[in-house]
Every structure is written in C-alpha cells, then in structure tokens.
Amino acid sequence: MKNSIKNSISVLSISMVVITFITTILLFVTKVINKDNIFSLTTLVVLLALIFITYIFSIIISKYITTPLKKIERSMRAVADGKIINTKHLNEYKNYAEIVDVIHSFSLMMKLIKKNTFDLNSQQSKTDIILEHMADGVIAFSTTQQVVHVNKSAMRLLGISLEDDTFDKISEKLKIKLPFDKIMYLPNYKTIETKVDVNDNTLNIVFVPFFSDRLTPMGVIMVVRNITENVRLDNLRKEFVANVSHELKTPLTSIRGYSETIMNEDLTYQEIVRFAKVINQEANRMNRLVVDLLQLSRLDDKKVKWNKVMFSLEDLSKLICEKMQYVASQKHHRLECEAIEKIPNVYADKDAIEQVLINIISNSIKYTPDGGIIKVYLGYVGDRAVVKVIDNGIGIPEKDLERIFERFYRVDKARSRKMGGTGLGLSIVKEMLDGNDGTIDIKSVVNKGTEVTISLPTKKK
Numbered sequence: 334m335k336n337s338i339k340n341s342i343s344v345l346s347i348s349m350v351v352i353t354f355i356t357t358i359l360l361f362v363t364k365v366i367n368k369d370n371i372f373s374l375t376t377l378v379v380l381l382a383l384i385f386i387t388y389i390f391s392i393i394i395s396k397y398i399t400t401p402l403k404k405i406e407r408s409m410r411a412v413a414d415g416k417i418i419n420t421k422h423l424n425e426y427k428n429y430a431e432i433v434d435v436i437h438s439f440s441l442m443m444k445l446i447k448k449n450t451f452d453l454n455s456q457q458s459k460t461d462i463i464l465e466h467m468a469d470g471v472i473a474f475s476t477t478q479q480v481v482h483v484n485k486s487a488m489r490l491l492g493i494s495l496e497d498d499t500f501d502k503i504s505e506k507l508k509i510k511l512p513f514d515k516i517m518y519l520p521n522y523k524t525i526e527t528k529v530d531v532n533d534n535t536l537n538i539v540f541v542p543f544f545s546d547r548l549t550p551m552g553v554i555m556v557v558r559n560i561t562e563n564v565r566l567d568n569l570r571k572e573f574v575a576n577v578s579h580e581l582k583t584p585l586t587s588i589r590g591y592s593e594t595i596m597n598e599d600l601t602y603q604e605i606v607r608f609a610k611v612i613n614q615e616a617n618r619m620n621r622l623v624v625d626l627l628q629l630s631r632l633d634d635k636k637v638k639w640n641k642v643m644f645s646l647e648d649l650s651k652l653i654c655e656k657m658q659y660v661a662s663q664k665h666h667r668l669e670c671e672a673i674e675k676i677p678n679v680y681a682d683k684d685a686i687e688q689v690l691i692n693i694i695s696n697s698i699k700y701t702p703d704g705g706i707i708k709v710y711l712g713y714v715g716d717r718a719v720v721k722v723i724d725n726g727i728g729i730p731e732k733d734l735e736r737i738f739e740r741f742y743r744v745d746k747a748r749s750r751k752m753g754g755t756g757l758g759l760s761i762v763k764e765m766l767d768g769n770d771g772t773i774d775i776k777s778v779v780n781k782g783t784e785v786t787i788s789l790p791t792k793k794k
C-alpha cells in the first residue's frame with residue numbers, strides 16, 4: 334500500500350472515532366453500574382490512557398507528514414540562496430502520493446536551473462576570456478563610480494592596480510579632468526575621447542555610458558587603446574613632408590636667386606655661364622631627389638615587381654667597380670674589387686642589386702677624404718653570398734649608426750649636400766635588400782673607416 338498523508342489522516346480520524354466510541358461505552362457502563370453520573374477512577378484512567386495514545390499517534394503521524402515537506406522547504410531555501418543542490422535525497426519520499434508531484438516539479442526546476450547556470454557561466458567565461466585577452470584596455474564603472482570590471486590590458490597600459498578602484502582615483506592618476514556625470518548623461522551613442530601619455534606610450538581613451546534599457550544609465554565604460562605606433566608613424570609622415578619641402582626649397586632658392594641675377598643685372602658672358610652652371614647643378618640635385626623619392630614611393634606601395642634571376646655577383650661587382658673607377662680617381666682613391674673565393678650565383682633582381690652596390694660604393698667614395706682606399710670583397714657563408722665594402726673614411730659615430738637607414742637621416746647634412754647626397758640612398762638600399770631576401774650590416778669607427786656588409790641568397794626559395 335502506498336504511504337499517503339490521506340491514509341495517515343484517515344488513521345488519525347478513525348482512532349478519534351474509536352476513542353469517542355470507547356469513551357461513550359465506558360460512560361454508559363459506569364452509569365449502569367454506579368447508577369449515577371460520576372466517572373469511576375478506572376474510567377478516568379482508561380480515558381486518559383486513550384487520550385495519551387491518540388496524542389502520541391498524532392505526533393507520529395504529523396512528523397510523518399511534515400518531515401518530507403520540511404526537507405523540500407529546506408532545499409528550496411538553499412536554491413533561493415543561490416546554491417545548486419542535488420534532489421536525490423528527496424527520492425525516498427516518492428511514495429507519498431501528495432508530494433510526489435512537488436518533488437518531481439522541484440527536480441525539474443533544479444535541472445533547468447543547473448542548465449541555465451551552466452549556460453550563463455559559459456557565456457560569462459567566454460566574455461571574461463575575450464575581455465582578458467583584448468589588446469585594448471576595458472574598465473567598467475558603476476553609477477557610484479566604483480570599478481566593476483577591469484581587464485589586464487587596462488591595468489598594464491594605465492599602470493594601475495586593483496587599489497585604484499574608483500573613477501576619481503584613476504582620473505587623478507591619469508590627470509584626466511572629466512566629470513563622471515557628464516559622461517554618464519551623454520546623449521545616446523555619443524562618446525568622449527581624450528589622449529594621455531603613460532610610460533612612453535600615447536593612449537587614446539574613449540568613455541561611453543551604458544544603459545540597462547535605452548534610458549536608465551548603468552555606468553560608464555572606459556576603453557583604452559595604445560596609439561603610440563600610430564602617433565610615431567604620423568610624426569614620421571609629418572617629418573618626411575617637412576624634409577622633402579626643405580630639401581626642395583634649398584635648390585629652388587638658389588635657382589631663383591641666380592636666374593633673377595642673370596635676368597636683372599648686367600653680367601659678362603663668363604658670369605652668366607658660371608651662374609647657369611650653379612642653376613644646372615641645383616636642378617640636377619632636385620632631379621636626383623625626385624628620382625629617389627619616386628623610387629621610395631614605388632617601393633612603399635609595393636608596386637615594384639622584382640625580376641629575380643640567378644646571376645654572378647662577382648661579375649656584377651667587378652663591372653660596377655670598373656664603372657666607378659673614374660669617380661674614385663677624381664678623389665685619388667684606390668678602388669679594388671676582389672673575390673676571396675669562387676662564389677655561387679645569387680638569386681635576386683640584378684638591377685636592384687646594381688643600385689645597392691652603386692649606392693654603398695659611392696658613399697665610401699663620398700665620405701672618404703681624398704687619397705683613400707676602398708676595397709670590395711666577395712665571399713660566401715653557408716648558402717649566402719657576401720659583399721663587404723670597406724673604406725678608410727670619416728666613419729659614422731656610434732649614436733648615428735642605428736638611424737642611418739631612416740629617410741633623410743645624415744650624420745652631417747652640410748657635408749652630404751655638398752657631396753650631392755639626398756639622405757635617401759641607404760633607405761633605398763635597405764628596402765631593395767628587404768625585397769630580395771638580402772641583409773645589410775654597417776660597422777664603423779669615426780676617422781678610421783666604415784665596413785658595410787650585404788648578403789644575398791644563392792638558392793631560389
């Protein structure tokens with residue numbers, strides 16, 4: 334038979350009926366025997382015993398009914414406190430017809446809660462992982478200006494710790510003077526941006542309010558982005574434009590001055606020829622500059638299609654040395670080219686490598702005082718062919734070496750200009766070698782000389 338609260342109550346009711354019945358009988362018997370209405374002592378004892386038994390019986394039955402209900406109630410309270418509980422311990426009451434449905438519904442509810450909690454947790458951990466691994470910093474502030482979330486990037490970029498847990502503390506550290514309320518009550522989809530410098534980095538900070546629905550503000554989100562590289566590139570671009578303008582202005586001023594003199598003044602034929610020569614020189618300089626700039630611009634746009642072939646680096650180097658003998662001899666230099674060993678052919682764009690070698694050798698010619706020695710050595714290491722151009726010229730100071738490949742960078746601007754340099758030669762060399770899987774390395778000692786080493790692949794990739 335199924336245990337049931339109904340059964341238990343029936344038992345209790347029957348026992349009450351029985352007690353009432355026995356009491357009536359007892360009263361009746363007492364009346365017959367004693368012929369009066371007074372309870373005999375026996376009757377009283379039996380009656381009390383029966384009441385006591387009924388009391389015990391009702392306690393047992395009430396326990397029987399309330400225990401499972403209490404357990405269910407306790408489990409529900411635990412769930413309300415946010416705990417996930419197991420409903421197995423309620424299975425023993427499944428025979429209670431009245432509460433089996435409650436237990437069943439409770440188990441179902443628990444399953445649903447478990448599933449929702451799992452979904453919520455995995456969603457939360459996904460969001461956490463994304464936030465933690467973002468390169469941008471993110472901080473969320475509550476309406477009371479407390480930090481409710483901060484990711485690692487934000488702490489690293491802003492140099493803050495967990496102790497900086499309010500909007501005020503963080504703003505003070507970054508010296509940002511923006512009222513929190515102004516951000517929080519920004520019109521929909523509007524943001525406030527500002528820039529700060531922290532530990533050599535330039536940071537772009539965007540503040541945006543977030544809402545529970547469209548109207549109620551819930552707090553403010555701060556997004557931090559490192560824009561140091563963008564700022565550096567922007568400065569380089571500005572510097573480049575300024576350099577180009579300056580480089581063009583110098584020869585233009587000369588050309589204007591000399592041409593005006595020729596036009597406005599009474600000059601002898603010799604003077605006119607002398608001035609015209611200067612104009613011609615300056616025009617040539619401008620031409621060189623424009624040619625170099627166009628070449629760099631093509632290299633930047635990756636418009637250059639390298640025509641890579643296998644060729645003899647030894648033959649090419651010797652040919653260039655021959656071609657440059659004349660310029661070298663004008664400064665009474667000794668220019669030698671020598672292959673230490675028989676080197677395999679290299680795989681690169683021949684015209685580009687020709688220009689690379691011309692630029693490097695002409696630098697040695699330019700920056701070596703008259704009567705210098707310039708040696709071009711050829712060899713190979715592993716599967717790379719190597720060319721070394723060594724001069725005994727003025728050398729490059731250590732501090733300038735790392736900037737030597739920058740556009741327009743020159744150790745001595747005046748000297749370079751006098752030599753007809755544009756300050757773009759080595760940057761072109763670097764770009765060309767990069768495009769041909771080549772390398773370049775420069776060692777130098779001031780007043781002793783410079784050693785430029787380039788290497789090129791001897792195998793097709």
Ligand SMILES: Nc1ncnc2c1ncn2[C@@H]1O[C@H](COP(=O)(O)OP(=O)(O)O)[C@@H](O)[C@H]1O
Pocket residue numbers: 692696697700701724726727728729737742743744745749750753754755756757758759760783
């Ligand atoms: N062999 C060298 N000896 C001394 N200085 C050199 C040498 N090669 C390059 N430099 C220095 O590097 C600078 C940049 O070279 P480059 O880019 O070719 O420009 P430039 O047009 O001035 O020759 C030169 O202005 C010069 O100061």
Ligand SMILES: [Mg+2]
Pocket residue numbers: 692695696754755756757758759
């Ligand atoms: Mg040069």
